[in-house]
Amino acid sequence: xxxxxxxxxxxxxxxxxDFKKEHQKKLQKQAEKRKxxxxxxxxxxxxxxxxxEEDSEANDSGEDVxxxxxEEVAAKLAELKxxxxxxxxxxxxxxxxxxxxxxxxEDDGGIDIxxxxxxxxxxxxxxxxxxxxxxxxxxxxxxxxxxxxxxLASDERGDIxxxxxxxxxxxxxxxxxxxxxxxxxxxxxSAAQAVTSDAPTEIKDVEDDLTRELAFYKxxxxxxxxxxxxxNKEGMPFTRPTDYFAEMVKSEEQMGKVRAKMVDAxxxxxxxxxxxxxxxxxxxxxxxxxxxxxxxxxxxRDTLDKINVLKRKxxxxxxxxxxxxxxxxxxxxxxxxxxxxxxxxxxxRGGPEGGKGAKRQKKDAKFGFGGKKRFxxxxxxxxxxxxxxxxxxxxxxxxxxxxxxKSRRAAGK
Amino acid sequence: MAAVxxxxxxxxxxxxxxxxxxxxxxxxxxxxLILTSRGVTYRHRHLLGDLxxxxxxxxxxAKLDTKTQLHQLxxxxxxxxCNNVMFFEARKGKDLYIWLSKPPNGxxxxxxxxxxxxxxxxxxxxxxxxxxxxxxxxxxxxxxxAHTKVIKELLTHTFGVPASSRKVKPFVDHVMGFTMADxxxxxxxxxxxxxxxSKNGKAENExxxxxxxxxxxxxxKGETNVSLVEIGPRFVLTPIVILEGSFGGPVIYExxxxxxxxxxxxxxxxxxxxxxxxRADGIMERKAKKSDLGLxxxxxxxxxxxxxxxxxx
Numbered sequence: 001x002x003x004x005x006x007x008x009x010x011x012x013x014x015x016x017x018d019f020k021k022e023h024q025k026k027l028q029k030q031a032e033k034r035k036x037x038x039x040x041x042x043x044x045x046x047x048x049x050x051x052x053e054e055d056s057e058a059n060d061s062g063e064d065v066x067x068x069x070x071e072e073v074a075a076k077l078a079e080l081k082x083x084x085x086x087x088x089x090x091x092x093x094x095x096x097x098x099x100x101x102x103x104x105x106e107d108d109g110g111i112d113i114x115x116x117x118x119x120x121x122x123x124x125x126x127x128x129x130x131x132x133x134x135x136x137x138x139x140x141x142x143x144x145x146x147x148x149x150x151x152l153a154s155d156e157r158g159d160i161x162x163x164x165x166x167x168x169x170x171x172x173x174x175x176x177x178x179x180x181x182x183x184x185x186x187x188x189x190s191a192a193q194a195v196t197s198d199a200p201t202e203i204k205d206v207e208d209d210l211t212r213e214l215a216f217y218k219x220x221x222x223x224x225x226x227x228x229x230x231x232n233k234e235g236m237p238f239t240r241p242t243d244y245f246a247e248m249v250k251s252e253e254q255m256g257k258v259r260a261k262m263v264d265a266x267x268x269x270x271x272x273x274x275x276x277x278x279x280x281x282x283x284x285x286x287x288x289x290x291x292x293x294x295x296x297x298x299x300x301r302d303t304l305d306k307i308n309v310l311k312r313k314x315x316x317x318x319x320x321x322x323x324x325x326x327x328x329x330x331x332x333x334x335x336x337x338x339x340x341x342x343x344x345x346x347x348x349r350g351g352p353e354g355g356k357g358a359k360r361q362k363k364d365a366k367f368g369f370g371g372k373k374r375f376x377x378x379x380x381x382x383x384x385x386x387x388x389x390x391x392x393x394x395x396x397x398x399x400x401x402x403x404x405x406k407s408r409r410a411a412g413k
Numbered sequence: 414m415a416a417v418x419x420x421x422x423x424x425x426x427x428x429x430x431x432x433x434x435x436x437x438x439x440x441x442x443x444x445x446l447i448l449t450s451r452g453v454t455y456r457h458r459h460l461l462g463d464l465x466x467x468x469x470x471x472x473x474x475a476k477l478d479t480k481t482q483l484h485q486l487x488x489x490x491x492x493x494x495c496n497n498v499m500f501f502e503a504r505k506g507k508d509l510y511i512w513l514s515k516p517p518n519g520x521x522x523x524x525x526x527x528x529x530x531x532x533x534x535x536x537x538x539x540x541x542x543x544x545x546x547x548x549x550x551x552x553x554x555x556x557x558x559a560h561t562k563v564i565k566e567l568l569t570h571t572f573g574v575p576a577s578s579r580k581v582k583p584f585v586d587h588v589m590g591f592t593m594a595d596x597x598x599x600x601x602x603x604x605x606x607x608x609x610x611s612k613n614g615k616a617e618n619e620x621x622x623x624x625x626x627x628x629x630x631x632x633x634k635g636e637t638n639v640s641l642v643e644i645g646p647r648f649v650l651t652p653i654v655i656l657e658g659s660f661g662g663p664v665i666y667e668x669x670x671x672x673x674x675x676x677x678x679x680x681x682x683x684x685x686x687x688x689x690x691x692r693a694d695g696i697m698e699r700k701a702k703k704s705d706l707g708l709x710x711x712x713x714x715x716x717x718x719x720x721x722x723x724x725x726x
Contacts, residue, residue: 168664168665168666168667169559169560169665169666169667170665170666171559173657173663173665174559174560174562174563174655174665174666175559175562177519177520177563177655177657177665178559178562178563178566180518181515181518181519181520181566181570182566183439183441183566183569183570184439186438186439187438187439187440187441190576191440191441191575191576192441192549192569192573192575193546193547193548193549193573193585194548194549194551194569194573195548195549195550195551196551196552196553196555196556196565197550197551197552197553198553199553200552200553200554200557200593201552201553201554201592201593201594203592203594203595206594206595212594212599213601215592215594216590216592216599216601217601217603217641219550219552219590219592220550220588220589220590220601220603220641221639221640221641222550223548223549223550223551223588223590224548224550224588224605224639224641225639227548227585227588228585228639231585236585237583237584237585238584238585239584239607240542240545240584240586244584246542246543246544246582247542247543247544248540248541248542248543249466249467249532249540249541249542249543249644250532250540250644254532254533255540257536258536258537258538261536262538
């Protein structure tokens with residue numbers, strides 16, 4: 001059907017028929033017919049036809065106007081257009097029409113046709129004007145976005161019937177409705193405190209949470225800054241004083257929960273960081289330990305090698321001169337001694353001379369080291385004969401002042 | 414004589430501060446009736462509770478029994494002296510539609526609400542006074558089309574707290590953001606956190622009380638020391654339809670791009686069914702092909718005379 005129409009349109013174009021004019025004639029006829037049936041609404045219609053705006057009820061008015069000479073229609077609608085600032089056609093039905101609207105700006109003759117055109121479409125919902133109905137169908141077929149269908153995998157497309165609804169966008173009615181209930185512009189800013197941003201917030205990818213939220217944040221922040229300036233200009237209080245306490249939106253309980261959650265999160269973060277550090281340390285410590293063990297093994301192997309070499313030399317030493325043997329012996333002993341000494345030194349026990357440290361010597365002198373420990377503190381003949389520490393004075397107990405009696409001690413307390 | 418004195422004194426008193434004149438001026442008087450239909454989930458209920466907490470000029474009412482006779486809401490609003498209605502219509506226990514309306518004369522917007530996160534579950538650190546008036550931040554995209562203008566005005570009426578509201582608090586400590594993105598309206602609520610606000614704020618206030626008409630030079634105010642902390646809740650609205658009346662009247666805008674969640678679900682189901690159907694069709698086709706070739710009828714093909722079975726019989 002649509003295809004058929006498209007072909008017809010092409011044919012007509014080739015013939016040079018002005019499709020729009022024809023269409024308008026058709027509509028004119030229709031309108032006349034309708035007018036005969038709808039006499040009573042005329043008064044209202046005329047008022048609106050000459051008035052500022054078209055509206056949904058005034059669809060008839062659009063038709064009505066057509067009865068008048070065509071030039072008059074054009075003039076009126078041009079006037080209308082001026083008043084509505086480019087939103088000439090009351091009903092815009094589709095994007096395709098949007099595109100056509102651009103043409104309107106160029107010639108006023110086009111406007112009336114557009115306006116009438118769209119009117120008839122809106123009416124086609126109620127009445128079955130044949131021509132208008134066709135238009136509608138054509139549009140609906142245009143409505144189906146092919147891209148949506150193609151995005152599906154071909155096998156999954158299956159039974160899906162592409163679903164589209166007809167856009168209704170009655171700009172005139174919307175604007176009239178807005179005017180009816182909008183707050184008067186004379187109100188001060190503080191009445192509604194609504195700030196509109198200067199530039200539209202642009203979000204490239206709505207799925208990208210971070211950038212999206214950032215855009216929202218920025219928009220609100222700008223609004224706050226502007227709002228604050230304007231409120232201050234009007235002398236309205238803005239900032240809450242620190243000593244103003246009142247009920248908050250979120251209860252203390254809820255805020256406590258939030259805080260607990262934050263603390264929890266912080267603790268978890270810290271714990272995980274600690275665990276990681278520990279793990280790393282452990283890994284490093286293990287490497288060190290392995291290296292140490294290897295070193296020790298190597299040292300042991302070396303010594304054993306040396307000993308083996310020595311043994312072999314001792315056993316098969318017949319051919320060797322004594323001199324050589326001595327030389328080897330000394331060297332070996334030296335090496336062994338040196339190693340032992342070095343180890344002792346590294347361990348921190350004892351000095352390099354192999355003797356005892358000063359501290360040890362002192363302790364040995366004091367507590368005794370080596371030798372017999374039994375009876376070492378008991379008297380012997382010499383000590384019992386020694387009376388150098390004896391003092392008569394001490395024995396008599398007169399050297400010291402005597403301890404006072406209990407009562408005196410208690411009194412002194 | 415007394416009348417003359419009165420009129421003169423009135424003139425005198427009204428001249429300096431101009432307060433008297435404002436009485437004649439139109440005021441922003443809003444009251445919002447908020448209620449849900451039956452069959453809301455806990456999340457919808459909590460969202461309603463959050464909004465009720467944020468809007469001191471709102472009046473919460475019991476659930477509405479019907480989903481078809483919404484014109485009853487006009488009478489309800491009249492009963493409660495409300496000139497705005499926010500109605501949560503829940504469908505199938507999962508889809509939420511929000512109606513914003515201006516009874517008695519309209520218009521009405523029906524929107525689909527998605528991505529609901531209530532204040533409680535978001536665990537944001539922001540907080541604000543219960544009953545303080547928000548700054549409403551609108552995206553510039555709202556002013557581009559007629560239907561968005563209507564929606565913006567409706568949102569202003571519903572979410573803007575009028576100064577004359579009963580439970581209102583005098584300071585501004587939060588902002589509500591409305592952004593158009595992807596054909597949807599995204600709604601956020603932030604606390605206004607002012608650092609060093611105490612010093613600057615006091616100075617500002619003093620200046621203002623002395624001479625409100627003269628704007629004192631802002632000492633670093635307006636460009637610094639404001640930051641926002643989100644409070645919640647978060648939700649996204651997709652406009653579906655605008656009616657001229659309040660819960661009735663002709664449709665003056667319908668969103669073509671809106672696909673109902675039912676449609677999406679059924680498409681998903683159908684796409685799954687499509688997979689099976691295609692497979693079943695394939696099997697049928699194969700069978701037909703086979704029978705066309707005579708492979709399924711059991712007809713024996715003729716034995717050639719050079720066949721093994723013939724040669725070595």
